Amino acid sequence: MAVTIRDVAREAQVSVATVSRALSSPDLVRPTTRDRVLSAAAQLGYQPNRAARGLITGRTGNLGIVVPDLNNPFFTGVLKGVQARARQADYSVFVADSDEDRATEEQLLRAMAKQVDGVIVCSPGIDDTQLYEAAGITSLVMLNRRLRGVPAALMNSASGMRQIVEHLVALGHRKLVYLNGPRTSWSNKERRRGLRLATQQHGVELIELGPFPPRYEGGLQASDLAVATEPTAIIAYNDIMALGVLARLRDRGIDVPKDVSVTGFDDLMFAALCSPPLTTVAMPLAAAGTLAVDLLLDGLNTGASDARQVDLDTQLIVRGTTSPPPRTA
Amino acid sequence: MAVTIRDVAREAQVSVATVSRALSSPDLVRPTTRDRVLSAAAQLGYQPNRAARGLITGRTGNLGIVVPDLNNPFFTGVLKGVQARARQADYSVFVADSDEDRATEEQLLRAMAKQVDGVIVCSPGIDDTQLYEAAGITSLVMLNRRLRGVPAALMNSASGMRQIVEHLVALGHRKLVYLNGPRTSWSNKERRRGLRLATQQHGVELIELGPFPPRYEGGLQASDLAVATEPTAIIAYNDIMALGVLARLRDRGIDVPKDVSVTGFDDLMFAALCSPPLTTVAMPLAAAGTLAVDLLLDGLNTGASDARQVDLDTQLIVRGTTSPPPRTA
DNA sequence: GTGAAAGCGCTAACAC
DNA sequence: GTGTTAGCGCTTTCAC
Numbered sequence: 205m206a207v208t209i210r211d212v213a214r215e216a217q218v219s220v221a222t223v224s225r226a227l228s229s230p231d232l233v234r235p236t237t238r239d240r241v242l243s244a245a246a247q248l249g250y251q252p253n254r255a256a257r258g259l260i261t262g263r264t265g266n267l268g269i270v271v272p273d274l275n276n277p278f279f280t281g282v283l284k285g286v287q288a289r290a291r292q293a294d295y296s297v298f299v300a301d302s303d304e305d306r307a308t309e310e311q312l313l314r315a316m317a318k319q320v321d322g323v324i325v326c327s328p329g330i331d332d333t334q335l336y337e338a339a340g341i342t343s344l345v346m347l348n349r350r351l352r353g354v355p356a357a358l359m360n361s362a363s364g365m366r367q368i369v370e371h372l373v374a375l376g377h378r379k380l381v382y383l384n385g386p387r388t389s390w391s392n393k394e395r396r397r398g399l400r401l402a403t404q405q406h407g408v409e410l411i412e413l414g415p416f417p418p419r420y421e422g423g424l425q426a427s428d429l430a431v432a433t434e435p436t437a438i439i440a441y442n443d444i445m446a447l448g449v450l451a452r453l454r455d456r457g458i459d460v461p462k463d464v465s466v467t468g469f470d471d472l473m474f475a476a477l478c479s480p481p482l483t484t485v486a487m488p489l490a491a492a493g494t495l496a497v498d499l500l501l502d503g504l505n506t507g508a509s510d511a512r513q514v515d516l517d518t519q520l521i522v523r524g525t526t527s528p529p530p531r532t533a
Numbered sequence: 534m535a536v537t538i539r540d541v542a543r544e545a546q547v548s549v550a551t552v553s554r555a556l557s558s559p560d561l562v563r564p565t566t567r568d569r570v571l572s573a574a575a576q577l578g579y580q581p582n583r584a585a586r587g588l589i590t591g592r593t594g595n596l597g598i599v600v601p602d603l604n605n606p607f608f609t610g611v612l613k614g615v616q617a618r619a620r621q622a623d624y625s626v627f628v629a630d631s632d633e634d635r636a637t638e639e640q641l642l643r644a645m646a647k648q649v650d651g652v653i654v655c656s657p658g659i660d661d662t663q664l665y666e667a668a669g670i671t672s673l674v675m676l677n678r679r680l681r682g683v684p685a686a687l688m689n690s691a692s693g694m695r696q697i698v699e700h701l702v703a704l705g706h707r708k709l710v711y712l713n714g715p716r717t718s719w720s721n722k723e724r725r726r727g728l729r730l731a732t733q734q735h736g737v738e739l740i741e742l743g744p745f746p747p748r749y750e751g752g753l754q755a756s757d758l759a760v761a762t763e764p765t766a767i768i769a770y771n772d773i774m775a776l777g778v779l780a781r782l783r784d785r786g787i788d789v790p791k792d793v794s795v796t797g798f799d800d801l802m803f804a805a806l807c808s809p810p811l812t813t814v815a816m817p818l819a820a821a822g823t824l825a826v827d828l829l830l831d832g833l834n835t836g837a838s839d840a841r842q843v844d845l846d847t848q849l850i851v852r853g854t855t856s857p858p859p860r861t862a
Numbered sequence: 863g864t865g866a867a868a869g870c871g872c873t874a875a876c877a878c
Numbered sequence: 879g880t881g882t883t884a885g886c887g888c889t890t891t892c893a894c
Contacts, residue, residue, distance in 0.1 A: 206647070206670070208887060219865045224889055234863055254648055255584040255593065256887035259870045264584065266627075274613040275802070277606070284603040287630045291641070296648065298595075299628045301616045312620070318535070319583050319625065341535070420806065447806050454808070473604070474803040477749065477776050479783070537871055548881045553873055563879060585871035588886045 207248045216244035227252065267500060268298040268316040268323035270309060277472045278442070278489065279326055282347060285493020286324060293501055295321075302327065310334045317342040322500040324493075325349070328389030345500045347492060349390035355503060356513040357496040361391055361469070362398030364485035364518035368439060368467050369402035371483075371520055375528045377408065377437045377465065383426040383449070384414030385441030392441060395469065399439065411435060416445065423448020431456070436464060436529035443468035443475045443484055450478060450525070461527035471521055480524030488516045536577045545573035556581065596829060597627040597645040597652040599638060606801045607771070607818065608655055611676060614822020615653060622830055624650075631656065639663045646670040651829040653822075654678070657718030674829045676821060678719035684832060685842040686825040690720055690798070691727030693814035693847035697768060697796050698731035700812075700849060704857045706737065706766045706794065712755040712778070713743030714770030721770060724798065728768065740764060745774065752777020760785070765793060765858035772797035772804045772813055779807060779854070790856035800850055809853030817845045 213220045218241060225232045226241035233241070244250075258264040269286055271279040283299060290297045298316055302309035306329045313330065316323055322343035325335065335351055338344060346356035372380060382399055385392040392415070403410040411433050416422035423445035430438045430449070440446035446468030453460055460466050460480060468475055471486035495514055502512075542549045547570060554561045555570035562570070573579075587593040598615055600608040612628060619626045627645055631638035635658045642659065645652055651672030654664065664680055667673060675685035701709060711728055714721040721744070732739040740762050745751035752774035759767045759778070769775035775797030782789055789795050789809060797804055800815035824843055831841075 209889095210887085220888080221866080221890080222864060225864085228889080232863075237863080251647055253588075253887050255587050256870090257889070258584050259582075259588065259872090259887080260889045262870085274609045274616065275606070277604070277609075280603045280606075280609045283628070284630055287603065287628065288632070291629070296627050296629075296645070298625050299612070299616065300620070300625075301613055303617070315580075316625070318580055420802070447803075451806060473749070474776075474806070477780060477803070477807060479808040538873095539871085549872080550874085550882075551880055554880085557873080561879075566879075582871050585886085586873070588871080588888090589873045591886085 206253075207250045209250070209252070211248055212241065212245045212250045215248060216241045263504075264319055264321055265294065266296045266298060266320045267497070268300065268320040269326065270300045270302060270313050270316065270323060271326045272302050272304045272309070272329065274299070274301045276444070277474075278470055278487070281487075281489030282326060282493040282496075285490030285495075286497055287493075288490070289494035289497040293497065295497075295501075302329075304329070306330060313338050314341070321504055324496045324500065328386060328391060343500060343503050345496045345503070347496050350513060353511050355499040355511050357492045357499060358513060358515045359487045359489075359492055360515045360518050361394040361485075361487075362401070364469065364487075364520065365395050365398030365439075366402040367518075367520035368469075368483075368485065369399065369406060369408070371522060371526065372437050372439075372465065372467075373406045373408055375465070375526060377529050379409045379411070379435045380437050380439055381411045381413060381430045381433055381435040382439045383416055383423070383430060383441055383445055384412060385416065385418040385422075385445070387415045389418075395441065414441075416441070418442055418445055420444055420448040420451075423450075424452045427452035428456075431458065431464070437526070438464060438466045440466065440468050443470040443472045443482060446482055446484070446525075447474070447478060450482070461525050463530060465526040465529070467526060475521075476523070483523045483526040484521050486519045486521050488518070492516055535582075536579045538579070538581070540577055541570065541574045541579045544577060545570045592833075593648055593650055594623065595625045595627055595649045596826070597629065597649040598655065599629045599631060599642050599645065599652060600655045601631050601633045601638065601658065603628070603630045605773070606803075607799050607816070610816075610818030611655060611822040611825075614819030614824075615826055616822075617819070618823035618826040622826065624826075624830075631658075633658070635659060642667050643670070650833055653825045653829065657715060657720060672829060672832050674825045674832070676825050679842060682840050684828040684840050686821045686828060687842060687844045688816050688818075688821055689844045689847050690723040690814075691730070693798065693816075693849065694724050694727030694768075695731040696847075696849035697798075697812075697814065698728065698735060698737070700851060700855065701766050701768075701794065701796075702735045702737055704794070704855060706858050708738045708740070708764045709766050709768055710740045710742060710759045710762055710764040711768045712745055712752070712759060712770055712774055713741060714745065714747040714751075714774070716744045718747075724770065743770075745770070747771055747774055749773055749777040749780075752779075753781045756781035757785075760787065760793070766855070767793060767795045769795065769797050772799040772801045772811060775811055775813070775854075776803070776807060779811070790854050792859055794855040794858070796855060804850075805852070812852045812855040813850050815848045815850050817847070821845055 300312040326347040427449045468484035475482040629641040655676040756778045797813035804811040
């Protein structure tokens with residue numbers, strides 16, 4: 205077995221209590237004693253057993269994150285931020301992938317709740333009641349979703365959509381199609397809300413299609429339906445769908461952006477690499493991840509939470525898939 | 534506080550020991566008692582505290598995975614498989630992202646080792662001595678890297694490279710350039726080994742360049758150097774680099790595959806979506822992840838490990854970036 | 863300022 | 879089959 209606090213105590217000729225104090229509240233112990241303990245600990249390569257500590261303090265030093273799909277760069281972007289910030293704060297992070305399945309999501313959340321100090325929920329699907337129930341067991345922070353009384357790290361999708369509409373309107377577009385992502389997802393609702401508001405304000409036509417699966421195949425599928433409505437611009441729920449749209453349009457000999465403009469959402473790495481490069485909205489993924497961790501830890505330290513919901517700005521990235529509409533349209 | 538084993542014991546009118554048994558070794562307890570305990574547990578929503586259990590069994594029910602970069606789809610593909618298999622086996626998974634930094638990697642590995650039953654190491658960088666040291670603390674499984682005495686889930690990169698060379702040779706190529714990834718990485722060594730073997734066998738010229746960072750920017754940078762050597766085909770260390778190469782060649786007006794063929798490695802989702810779609814080698818990412826978990830759990834259950842190193846097949850995916858070389862070459 | 867001792871929630875002998 | 883009890887490694891009263 206590994207080296208325990210007793211070993212250190214023996215080595216430093218003090219009691220285990222003193223070792224414990226020297227490590228967690230150094231000012232409670234005389235400097236000379238402290239040094240003796242610390243050097244003994246270092247020499248033995250002692251590292252406290254977190255499980256044992258957690259058993260008594262009620263803190264595990266772990267936090268969790270639940271995501272619907274680890275193959276989706278959106279979530280790994282967030283995860284990366286979470287991971288980085290957690291490490292700084294000396295927390296470990298559990299990750300759970302629900303495979304887009306709601307039941308699994310709920311089950312994972314519940315299982316995780318037991319062994320962490322808090323969990324970051326990136327699950328568009330899971331329903332409010334389940335979340336509140338989980339919130340009873342452990343601290344929650346929502347990511348990109350608003351839930352009353354629960355802190356959240358939000359990316360302002362609505363403003364991103366507004367930027368898209370302003371961009372398109374400025375180019376001369378008057379008839380837009382929006383390809384919906386999952387109806388129940390908070391992101392989709394927000395994007396849609398921003399879109400509706402902006403199109404109304406500018407008095408341009410908005411046709412809504414879908415919902416479609418928020419994946420490449422969803423874009424392929426949506427593409428033909430979109431074209432049939434004869435818009436001058438197609439606004440996809442996210443980049444991955446937009447890439448599907450792009451591919452399908454290319455197959456059909458429809459030129460982007462000459463015949464029709466296309467926009468994505470997320471600014472995945474590959475949005476810049478496709479051809480033509482995709483006009484999209486950049487999401488502060490890692491920033492949202494670190495923010496989520498901060499909110500979580502704040503809540504833990506201040507005791508009761510103030511349930512802050514912080515909005516992070518998104519930004520339109522104009523690339524090659526948007527241009528003025530064709531004359532004939 | 535949450536509901537404990539005592540609560541269940543009281544509710545079911547038995548001792549805590551019986552509750553414990555009913556849950557972990559059901560056959561040691563009379564069916565009627567067991568049912569009583571189980572229903573009491575269900576009613577109270579009892580779930581055992583893993584930390585407490587771990588304290589005594591020495592098993593945590595957790596396993597960890599260390600990766601260099603969560604934004605790299607290669608690693609998240611593996612992670613996805615790990616996660617899925619772990620959940621089936623009722624294990625939770627810790628994830629650690631080292632940001633490609635060796636020191637961080639070692640530190641994360643050590644920190645993780647304390648609170649898991651085993652860790653899956655996807656770290657090309659970290660050196661052998663460090664790994665052996667970690668192997669002393671916890672069980673290790675290597676991913677895509679061979680380490681004597683340590684089980685490993687391997688993807689047969691060498692055979693993938695052989696398939697690339699055979700494909701190119703069949704098309705008529707005689708002068709190939711390889712863009713090295715990180716020199717120290719096992720993957721790069723393997724790919725290079727397969728490449729050298731195959732090119733020698735077929736008597737074609739192989740020029741090696743690099744190492745380059747295994748990212749898009751690395752591809753951009755490598756591209757010009759590669760072109761200067763006037764090859765008919767460029768073999769990139771991985772897809773991301775290949776995408777960089779593709780972009781740079783397009784900028785310079787060099788046509789792929791007419792002027793030069795390009796191959797990637799990994800078959801990331803976006804390899805199929807770029808234009809032209811990338812000829813590459815598909816890696817069994819998720820399969821490797823699940824295999825790694827199986828190896829880990831096998832090792833834990835059988836006590837001593839047989840240090841199996843299992844090879845998974847890779848497969849050439851021919852797409853649009855390879856064709857016969859130009860006549861003049 | 864430091865030590866002794868009481869647990870945190872659980873499992874594993876050991877009794878009966 | 880079931881109950882009693884002794885810890886797992888640690889923190890935290892409570893004495894001194």
